[in-house]
Amino acid sequence: MIAVIRGLRGIQIAAVLAGALTLAACASNPTAQNGGAGMAGAATPGSAQDFVVNVGDRIFFETDSTQLTPQAVATLEKQAQWLQRYNRYTFTIEGHADERGTREYNIALGARRAQAAQDFLISRGIDRSRMRTISYGKERPVAVCDDISCWSQNRRAVTVLNASS
Amino acid sequence: MTEKSLLSDAVSDRRFLPGRRDLLLAAASIAAMQLPLLRSAQAQLRLDVTQGTIQPVPIALPDFVGGTPADSNVARNVTQIITSNLRRSGLFNPIDPAAYIEKIVNIDAVPKFPDWRAINAQGLVTGRITKQSDGRLKAEFRLWDVFAGNQLAGQQYFTTAENWRRIAHIISDAIYERLTGEKGYFDTRIVFVDETGPKERRVKRLALMDQDGANVRYLTRGDDLVLTPRFSPSTQEITYMSYGQGDPRVYLLNVETGQREIVGNFPGMTFSPRFSPDGQRVVMSLQQGGNSNIFAMDLRSRSTMRLTDTAAIDTAPSFSPDGARICFESDRGGRPQIYVMAASGGGAQRISFGEGSYSTPVWSPRGDYIAYTRQHAGKFGIGVMKPDGSGERILVEGFHNEGPTWAPNGRVIMFFRDSGGKGGPSLYTIDITGRNEQKVPTPSFASDPAWSPLLS
Numbered sequence: 001m002i003a004v005i006r007g008l009r010g011i012q013i014a015a016v017l018a019g020a021l022t023l024a025a026c027a028s029n030p031t032a033q034n035g036g037a038g039m040a041g042a043a044t045p046g047s048a049q050d051f052v053v054n055v056g057d058r059i060f061f062e063t064d065s066t067q068l069t070p071q072a073v074a075t076l077e078k079q080a081q082w083l084q085r086y087n088r089y090t091f092t093i094e095g096h097a098d099e100r101g102t103r104e105y106n107i108a109l110g111a112r113r114a115q116a117a118q119d120f121l122i123s124r125g126i127d128r129s130r131m132r133t134i135s136y137g138k139e140r141p142v143a144v145c146d147d148i149s150c151w152s153q154n155r156r157a158v159t160v161l162n163a164s165s
Numbered sequence: 166m167t168e169k170s171l172l173s174d175a176v177s178d179r180r181f182l183p184g185r186r187d188l189l190l191a192a193a194s195i196a197a198m199q200l201p202l203l204r205s206a207q208a209q210l211r212l213d214v215t216q217g218t219i220q221p222v223p224i225a226l227p228d229f230v231g232g233t234p235a236d237s238n239v240a241r242n243v244t245q246i247i248t249s250n251l252r253r254s255g256l257f258n259p260i261d262p263a264a265y266i267e268k269i270v271n272i273d274a275v276p277k278f279p280d281w282r283a284i285n286a287q288g289l290v291t292g293r294i295t296k297q298s299d300g301r302l303k304a305e306f307r308l309w310d311v312f313a314g315n316q317l318a319g320q321q322y323f324t325t326a327e328n329w330r331r332i333a334h335i336i337s338d339a340i341y342e343r344l345t346g347e348k349g350y351f352d353t354r355i356v357f358v359d360e361t362g363p364k365e366r367r368v369k370r371l372a373l374m375d376q377d378g379a380n381v382r383y384l385t386r387g388d389d390l391v392l393t394p395r396f397s398p399s400t401q402e403i404t405y406m407s408y409g410q411g412d413p414r415v416y417l418l419n420v421e422t423g424q425r426e427i428v429g430n431f432p433g434m435t436f437s438p439r440f441s442p443d444g445q446r447v448v449m450s451l452q453q454g455g456n457s458n459i460f461a462m463d464l465r466s467r468s469t470m471r472l473t474d475t476a477a478i479d480t481a482p483s484f485s486p487d488g489a490r491i492c493f494e495s496d497r498g499g500r501p502q503i504y505v506m507a508a509s510g511g512g513a514q515r516i517s518f519g520e521g522s523y524s525t526p527v528w529s530p531r532g533d534y535i536a537y538t539r540q541h542a543g544k545f546g547i548g549v550m551k552p553d554g555s556g557e558r559i560l561v562e563g564f565h566n567e568g569p570t571w572a573p574n575g576r577v578i579m580f581f582r583d584s585g586g587k588g589g590p591s592l593y594t595i596d597i598t599g600r601n602e603q604k605v606p607t608p609s610f611a612s613d614p615a616w617s618p619l620l621s
Contacts, residue, residue, distance in 0.1 A: 064500075066455065099583070102524040102538050102567050103392060103613065104437040105494065105501055107406075107413075108450065108457040108478040111434065115455040134412070135434065135452070139390055144364045146564070146585030 046086045048161045055082045059117060061155040064101065066112040068120060076117060079159055080124035087130075090165040093117045094158045095135040098151035103137060110135030117157040195305055195319030210287050210310040210317065212256055212345045219598075221258035222344070224251060225286035225311075227269045228262070232295025232303070239329050240294040243304065246333035247290065247340070250351045250377065253594075254341065254577075255601030260286055272307055281311045288317075290340060294329075301325055304332045308340055318343040330379055335621055350572035351376060354617040355579065356394040356403050359383065360589050360610035367589075371405060373420060376572075376616070378606035384418060393437060393613050397444045400617045404428065404438040404447050415449045417464075429462045429469055437480045441508075442488045448472070450480040459493055459510075472510030483527045483535075484508065485552070492516075492526040492535050492552070503537055505552060516554030525568055528552070530618070531575030534597065538567045538580075547580045549597055560599040565590075570616045579605065581612040 043050040051057060056079070059072035068076065083089060095114030097106035114133035122128055143150035212222060226248045231237030251257035266280035272291040281289050292306035301323050308318040320339055324332055331352060338349030359372040359381075371384040371391050384403070385391055390413075394405035403418045415428040415438040428438065431451050438449040445464055450457045459472040459482050473479040477497035484491055491508050494501045498515065501522040506513035517523035521541025528535050534549040539559060546562030547569050565583040572578070576597055583590040589610030595602045605614075 099565070099585075101540070102481075102501075104450070104480045105478060105496075105524050107392075107434075107436050108452065108480055111452045111457070112455040112478070119455075136390075137392075139367070139369075139392070141365055144587050 048163075051079075051082055051086075051089075051159075051161055055079055057160065058156045058158040060152060061113055061157075063098070063151075063155070064109070065155075066109070066116050068116055072117075073120070076120045077124070080121055080126055083121065083126050083130070084124075087127075088165060090130045090162045092160045092162065093121075093131060093133045094140075094160060095133065096140060096154055096156050096158070097138045098154040099138045099141065100151055101138065107135050107137035110137045113155075113157045117159065193321050195307065195321055210313065210344060219256065219600075221256055222287050223260055223285050224257045224288040224290065225260050225265060225281055225284065226251070226262075226290045227265055227267075229292035229294050229304075229306070230269060230272055232293055236294050236296050239296075239302070239326075240292070243294055243329060243333040243336070244292070246330060246377070247337045250334065250337035251340065253377070253603050255596060255603075256341075256345065257288075260284055272305065276309055276311075278309075278311055278314045281309075286311050288340075288344065290336075292336065294332075296326065297323070302329060302332065304336065306336050306339070308343055330375065331620070334375070334377075338619070347576060348574045348619065350574050350577060350616075350619070352620045353573060354396075354400065354620065355592070355605070355614050356384075356396055356617070357592060357607070357614040358391060358394065358612045359608065360612060361387075364587055364589070371403065371418070372607075372611075374607070376605075381608055384420060384423075395439045395615045396617045397440045398442060398618055399444055400620060402440075402444075404440060404449075406436045406438065415447065417447070428464075429460075429467070431460070431469070435460075437482070439483055441484050442486050448482045448484065448491060450482070459491070461508075470510070472506070472508075473513070481525045485528045486530050486532045490528075490552070492528055494524040494526060494537075501540075503535065503550075503554075516550065516552065517557075518554060519557055527569055527571060529571050529575040530573050533575065536569035536571065536578050538569065547578060547595070549578075558599065560595050560597065561593075561602060566593075568613055570614050572616050573618045579614045579616055581614060583612075 043053045056075045059075050093114040095110035097109045114135055118131055118133050141154040143153035226244055228244045229240035231240045248259045252259050264284045267277045269291050272293045276289055289309040289311050295303045297303055303323055305321040307316055310317050322332055334352040337351040341349035353376045354373055355376055356373050359370045360367050362368045368387040369391050370387045371394050372381055374381040390408040392406045394403045401421055405416055406413055407416050412434045415435040416425055417428055418425045428447050434452040435449050438447050440447055446461050448461045451460050456476050457478045457480050458474055459479050460469055461472055462469045475497050477495050479493055479495045482491050482493040489508055490505055492503055492505045495504050501524045502515050503517040503523045503526045504513040504515050521539050523537050523539050525538045526535050535552055536549050539546045539548050544562050545565045545567055546559045547566050548559040550557040564585050566580055569578045569580045577594050579594045581590040581592055590612040592605035592607055592611045592614050
């Protein structure tokens with residue numbers, strides 16, 4: 001998220017920052033930052049910010065689960081369509097866990113979540129060679145507090161477009 | 166490291182030097198003095214550390230004497246470190262020096278035992294530090310049984326001047342061992358992860374310190390995320406997980422030379438490493454798709470061996486002290502639980518059957534227990550169970566306690582605790598009796614501790 005914001009200019013900053021604030025405030029509805037209808041017009045189609053704002057770069061998981069929720073499937077379908085259309089992008093799927101697990105297990109859990117997203121995108125025809133996965137376990141939370149409103153934001157797989165692609 | 170340059174004269178003590186590769190310290194027994202008293206028929210001063218509750222033994226530690234006036238500062242500092250070590254062990258209650266009646270000016274004279282009995286001291290430690298003409302320190306101490314009126318131990322050591330803290334730890338270990346019959350754990354180090362910065366962008370560095378928090382040294386700069394450092398049995402090397410370019414990997418770091426290398430050439434992320442007790446192998450997890458399996462790599466031949474092959478998360482392997490078995494965690498049955506298998510892999514037996522999830526199992530250096538993190542009802546606790554799964558006890562429980570590591574004598578466990586929210590973790594110790602919880606001082610937030618073997 002931070003890396004994406006850093007590269008933005010002008011009015012588009014406002015749009016994505018609004019999304020970031022929603023995250024920071026530990027929104028109770030995990031899908032709230034997946035686009036946000038009012039911001040849709042701001043990003044250039046096919047740009048990285050278009051992907052973040054209008055498609056949604058992340059999916060969320062239930063506690064200790066790697067199952068794709070219906071919302072996650074919907075987001076991944078949109079990601080797959082977008083990635084098919086803008087096939088110049090390579091990308092990394094980052095898997096993350098919340099802090100309510102032990103370090104080693106969470107590294108493996110994050111890897112499984114990234115794998116679940118990767119498997120889905122491959123099943124929708126995205127070329128495996130365009131993607132890699134990495135797990136951060138519980139090392140890179142986006143929301144910090146000591147209750148479930150934050151933990152649910154942190155159990156995620158984020159599709160990060162490679163800047164050079 | 167300075168230890169390697171130590172001279173090695175007067176090597177006659179059998180307890181500190183047997184079988185060690187590196188000759189760390191020169192040690193010699195001080196002959197017991199001829200006492201004017203006949204040895205009392207009274208039972209000897211001795212502590213039983215296996216009891217669940219124990220009354221700390223009152224012990225007097227008057228400032229060590231300076232061999233020359235210039236030595237008295239170091240002598241006093243050594244005394245303070247010994248006092249602090251013994252107090253933190255929970256087994257001793259150092260008596261306030263203000264209560265002392267006799268002033269120790271010569272450690273070669275027999276103490277006035279009635280003066281020490283009068284303040285209810287059961288043990289008395291006297292000592293002397295003398296800088297030698299070649300710059301080294303000579304440290305001598307005597308441990309007295311006040312009620313029996315006899316000397317229980319007497320040792321002298323020679324070391325370089327900058328090693329004065331280690332002298333204090335070694336004397337602490339000698340006192341602990343003489344009075345409990347167990348090896349001590351004071352002359353040891355902790356490798357851990359130092360944490361700074363906001364939680365969303367934590368900077369993590371490998372750090373090394375003495376077990377009491379002194380002499381902190383950073384081993385990495387914080388550019389790469391580093392996790393789960395573990396000591397080799399020689400304490401000269403550390404294996405850990407590091408992020409960098411490409412997949413996160415298990416690394417080896419030589420703490421003497423700073424030389425670093427990736428362990429193995431695995432096709433994917435490797436993590437959760439640990440040395441075998443003989444230091445010849447590193448066992449770790451390899452991520453393969455959605456599954457994590459356990460592999461071992463022989464450090465000399467570089468050959469690798471697969472130890473588990475399941476569609477599950479198998480991780481956190483830890484050898485039994487005889488090297489024959491490995492405990493690890495797996496969610497092959499649903500939730501993470503502890504399993505034990507042969508060190509060559511194959512069939513594994515589940516040993517944890519309590520409520521909740523069990524992870525990060527670590528085999529005690531004594532072999533008698535496995536410590537673990539248990540997650541249950543929204544709480545994270547540290548517990549122990551026997552290798553067959555019996556005798557389970559939770560030692561500490563709360564919002565988040567994780568990652569146990571054993572003191573080399575298997576009597577004390579260190580772990581990290583996170584209070585949640587924007588704060589960060591700190592290190593704690595607790596006895597396996599569940600008593601005597603102590604915070605370990607660190608410069609910043611700290612996690613993933615690993616306790617070294619005894620250095621000497």
